[in-house]
Amino acid sequence: TIALQHGAHRIGNRTDADMARWRSLRFGQFIHWGVYAIAGGEWNGKVYNGAAEWIRSWKEMPHEEYDKLYRQFNPVNFNPQQWASQAKDMGAKYMIITTKHHDGFCLWPSKYSKYNIAASPWKKDLLGPMIDAYNKAGIDVYLYFSIIDWNHPDYRPSLKNAADSAAGKRFQVFVKNQLAELLQRYPTIKGFWFDGTWDASWKNDGAFTDELEQYLQSIHPGLVMGSRLRADEKGARHFDSNGRLMGDYEQGWERKLPEKIEDVHGNDWEAVMTVPENQWGYHAKWMGHVKSANEILEMLVKSVSLNGNFVLNFGPKADGTFRKEEQDLMTNIGAWMKVNGDAIYNGTYAGFEKQDWGYYIRKTGTDSVYMVVFNMPVSGNLRVKMPARTYLTGVSMLQNNVPLTPELIGREEYFLRLPNKQSDVPVVILLKTSTKEGNKEGGNFEKA
Numbered sequence: 001t002i003a004l005q006h007g008a009h010r011i012g013n014r015t016d017a018d019m020a021r022w023r024s025l026r027f028g029q030f031i032h033w034g035v036y037a038i039a040g041g042e043w044n045g046k047v048y049n050g051a052a053e054w055i056r057s058w059k060e061m062p063h064e065e066y067d068k069l070y071r072q073f074n075p076v077n078f079n080p081q082q083w084a085s086q087a088k089d090m091g092a093k094y095m096i097i098t099t100k101h102h103d104g105f106c107l108w109p110s111k112y113s114k115y116n117i118a119a120s121p122w123k124k125d126l127l128g129p130m131i132d133a134y135n136k137a138g139i140d141v142y143l144y145f146s147i148i149d150w151n152h153p154d155y156r157p158s159l160k161n162a163a164d165s166a167a168g169k170r171f172q173v174f175v176k177n178q179l180a181e182l183l184q185r186y187p188t189i190k191g192f193w194f195d196g197t198w199d200a201s202w203k204n205d206g207a208f209t210d211e212l213e214q215y216l217q218s219i220h221p222g223l224v225m226g227s228r229l230r231a232d233e234k235g236a237r238h239f240d241s242n243g244r245l246m247g248d249y250e251q252g253w254e255r256k257l258p259e260k261i262e263d264v265h266g267n268d269w270e271a272v273m274t275v276p277e278n279q280w281g282y283h284a285k286w287m288g289h290v291k292s293a294n295e296i297l298e299m300l301v302k303s304v305s306l307n308g309n310f311v312l313n314f315g316p317k318a319d320g321t322f323r324k325e326e327q328d329l330m331t332n333i334g335a336w337m338k339v340n341g342d343a344i345y346n347g348t349y350a351g352f353e354k355q356d357w358g359y360y361i362r363k364t365g366t367d368s369v370y371m372v373v374f375n376m377p378v379s380g381n382l383r384v385k386m387p388a389r390t391y392l393t394g395v396s397m398l399q400n401n402v403p404l405t406p407e408l409i410g411r412e413e414y415f416l417r418l419p420n421k422q423s424d425v426p427v428v429i430l431l432k433t434s435t436k437e438g439n440k441e442g443g444n445f446e447k448a
């Protein structure tokens with residue numbers, strides 16, 4: 001290994017209560033909301049094909065036009081209690097809100113940048129009421145913060161000369177001040193979700209990123225921060241030059257999921273996902289494939305089955321309301337979560353051999369293993385192969401506790417048949433297992 005001053009300082013996952021809480025939540029709601037929602041992916045009658053929150057970088061959008069949009073930002077229909085209530089109904093246990101995206105517009109009245117909500121017609125802080133409403137609904141809040149800041153005069157993508165370096169130093173002070181301001185204003189938040197850390201100016205100062213992370217932990221112990229914040233002194237990101245994860249969880253899974261357990265290298269991780277192919281902020285015209293509730297449920301279940309968290313993104317309109325497609329998703333996902341949430345919360349990798357019908361999820365620290373069935377076989381037979389020295393002692397439908405009688409088809413291998421093969425939502429079976437040989441005989445299953 002290479003001697004590193006600013007690489008990973010911990011080997012293996014965090015084992016403290018704050019991280020265990022993050023791990024138990026499993027399902028989050030991402031919210032991308034800002035002045036870009038006014039443009040909504042369009043300008044002068046033209047449609048922007050990129051991600052709506054990036055429209056300022058579009059050649060058809062003059063910077064000075066975009067930079068005046070905040071004068072129209074007036075979310076008269078913003079209702080934080082309603083936002084929190086629908087997130088709770090969906091089954092989300094945490095929420096990540098864009099405090100400031102790449103454009104630099106702050107949703108809170110920051111002392112360190114005039115480009116903030118106080119300068120808009122709305123005037124009032126948006127973050128405070130949101131955080132209070134979500135916390136009251138029992139939902140933890142994490143703050144998204146973009147390091148890239150197109151509005152700040154000292155932001156430099158790269159440092160080419162002494163003047164750049166002086167600006168870069170001023171910018172680092174600005175970032176530190178804003179983050180401390182957010183922690184001081186919103187003490188109940190549980191962590192930061194950093195973004196926009198790929199520019200050379202950031203990743204070439206690994207020491208600063210390391211000091212910043214330690215500074216934030218010192219003023220708010222227990223903060224959960226992913227791998228996007230840090231770089232080591234050689235410019236390596238997410239994984240240091242010795243291949244060790246920096247930060248508290250792998251945060252690279254953006255619009256993609258790992259396929260198998262080996263892909264996550266034993267690390268905590270989180271995936272963030274858009275409903276359309278690639279829109280985070282509000283875009284009036286969604287193009288391409290829009291994911292259904294079942295597709296999103298499969299991503300959530302697959303993430304938990306591989307010991308990760310899954311965060312679904314929403315892009316509220318400029319007036320503070322959610323588009324119908326997003327409201328319908330929250331309702332439909334929530335209906336399934338209401339019945340089957342037990343398979344998700346505190347879920348983790350089960351250690352069973354993957355089968356075609358779907359995914360296994362173990363309730364952390366227990367002998368309970370859930371089977372979440374997405375692909376009903378025409379045979380009607382759901383194959384279950386027990387891991388070594390693990391025995392089946394009970395099988396039932398999660399939804400109504402109806403017991404199932406497995407058919408033994410080999411050494412510790414079974415077929416399970418559902419009462420009926422028809423379902424237009426995923427079906428959950430609860431397996432009770434035991435690692436004690438004795439139970440095998442006493443189990444309620446006759447030998448074949």
Ligand SMILES: C[C@@H]1N[C@@H](c2nc3ccccc3[nH]2)[C@H](O)[C@@H]1O
Nearest residue numbers: 032051053054195196254272280
């Ligand atoms: C969580 C997501 N990260 C931002 C982003 N910007 C990117 C530029 C290039 C490649 C990937 C990007 N993701 C997106 O705007 C969104 O906030």
